[in-house]
Amino acid sequence: MPKLKCRCENVIDLSPVPCPNERFLIGSMEMENVFDALDENASSAETILETQTQSVIVCDRCGRFYLSKDDDSNEYAVLVPEAAATNDVTEAID
């Protein structure tokens, strides 16, 4: 049973499929390719999603993001939410 122990000590069970703690990142260009493929050939959209997304495990206790470095890798880059006082939404610069 694969599990990930977050740095906050929360243990995340990775075995359920689909996994409630897992998200997927996809680039904007690749997402456009998915939309185009859905209009023409749904199976190619599935292939794009399977090959062009990056798995992200989200800790439901502290909000850390664990970005997998490769498919089937146990190595993650860790992103930590900023403290609440600095976590206000910022506006994009025009």
Ligand SMILES: [Zn+2]
């Ligand atoms: Zn955590």
